Amino acid sequence: xxxxxxxxxxxxxxxxxxxxxxxxxxxxxxxxxxxxxxxxxxxxxxxxxxxxxxxxxxxxxxxxxxxxxxxxxxxxxxxxxxxxxxxxxxxxxxxxxxxxxx
Numbered sequence: 001x002x003x004x005x006x007x008x009x010x011x012x013x014x015x016x017x018x019x020x021x022x023x024x025x026x027x028x029x030x031x032x033x034x035x036x037x038x039x040x041x042x043x044x045x046x047x048x049x050x051x052x053x054x055x056x057x058x059x060x061x062x063x064x065x066x067x068x069x070x071x072x073x074x075x076x077x078x079x080x081x082x083x084x085x086x087x088x089x090x091x092x093x094x095x096x097x098x099x100x101x102x
Contacts, residue, residue, distance in 0.1 A: 012054055014046045016071070029067060036074030039064075040083040043075075047086070059089045 006013050016038050021027055028034050043060050046052065062072035079088045 012046055012052060012058075014042045016042045016068070030070075032070065032074035033078065035067070035071035036078040037082060039071045039075035040079060040086060043086055043088075044083060057085075057087050060086050061090050062088065 003013060039062065043062075047054055047058055047060070062075055064070075064072035076088060079086060
C-alpha cells in the first residue's frame with residue numbers, strides 16, 4: 001500500500017534485494033558496508049537513469065525494514081564519504097537486526 005502511495009505522488013522507488021542471497025558464497029546479512037553500498041549504488045543508478053524525470057539532484061529518502069533497516073542505516077552512515085553526490089535527506093530504518101551478546 002505505501003509503495004502505491006509513493007508512486008501516485010510522483011516519487012521514484014528503488015527496491016534492493018538481499019545482497020548475496022541464493023549464491024554459493026556466504027550470505028552477508030551483517031556486513032553493513034556491502035549492504036549500505038548496495039543501497040547507495042541503487043539510489044545512484046536510479047538518479048542517473050536517462051529520462052527518469054527526477055531532476056539533477058533529487059532528494060533521497062532511505063526507508064527499510066528488517067535487513068533493509070540495517071542496510072538503510074549503514075547507507076546513511078556511509079553516504080557522506082561513499083556517495084556525496086546523493087542528496088540523502090532522511091533515513092528511517094525499522095526492525096533492524098543485531099547480534100545478541102552471549
